[in-house]
Amino acid sequence: xxxxxxxxxxxxxxxxxxxxxxxxxxxxxxxxxxxxxxxxxxxxxxxxxxxxxxxxxxxxxxxxxxxxxxxxxxxxxxxxxxxxxxxxxxxxxxxxxxxxxxxxxxxxxxxxxxxxxxxxxxxxxxxxxxxxxxxxxxxxxxxxxxxxxxxxxxxxxxxxxxxxxxxxxxxxxxxxxxxxxxxxxxxxxxxxx
Numbered sequence: 001x002x003x004x005x006x007x008x009x010x011x012x013x014x015x016x017x018x019x020x021x022x023x024x025x026x027x028x029x030x031x032x033x034x035x036x037x038x039x040x041x042x043x044x045x046x047x048x049x050x051x052x053x054x055x056x057x058x059x060x061x062x063x064x065x066x067x068x069x070x071x072x073x074x075x076x077x078x079x080x081x082x083x084x085x086x087x088x089x090x091x092x093x094x095x096x097x098x099x100x101x102x103x104x105x106x107x108x109x110x111x112x113x114x115x116x117x118x119x120x121x122x123x124x125x126x127x128x129x130x131x132x133x134x135x136x137x138x139x140x141x142x143x144x145x146x147x148x149x150x151x152x153x154x155x156x157x158x159x160x161x162x163x164x165x166x167x168x169x170x171x172x173x174x175x176x177x178x179x180x181x182x183x184x185x186x187x188x189x190x191x192x193x
Contacts, residue, residue, distance in 0.1 A: 043174030
């Protein structure tokens with residue numbers, strides 16, 4: 001295999017990037033994934049379901065959260081949430097779901113992720129409204145959301161799923177934890193603009 005050297009420094013030896021080689025000033029093509037961060041919540045290891053009810057908006061708290069420092073506010077984030085075993089019980093009001101972020105570890109508040117054009121100052125909490133609306137009868141669903149949003153800041157941020165119950169309903173997430181190792185997951189990928 002070929003070896004690539006730049007300025008006397010071996011960058012690639014075959015197909016391996018050599019240690020000590022940094023691509024800090026590299027420019028990547030549009031659509032290139034610059035970084036990928038993720039987290040998961042294992043319901044079986046936690047020993048309980050997570051309940052979304054009443055005023056809860058980030059019911060997983062720190063147990064499902066991604067910390068990321070983005071390189072540019074010109075870039076985009078691809079956010080994906082997967083929650084298995086979303087149980088309706090007798091609830092039928094549905095949930096609003098999306099993503100929120102904070103620069104202060106959610107100490108007092110949070111902000112919705114900005115739209116892809118970056119013009120929405122407030123951001124948008126909800127990317128999927130009324131999930132499970134009208135569904136009752138002890139059904140189990142998977143909650144999957146993917147959003148493509150503007151990078152809100154180059155300061156370190158933490159991202160959490162936003163899950164808000166409509167009306168006064170209660171929904172269990174991961175209620176079958178004793179029998180299965182269900183895992184909720186949250187992924188954030190920074191994409192070159």
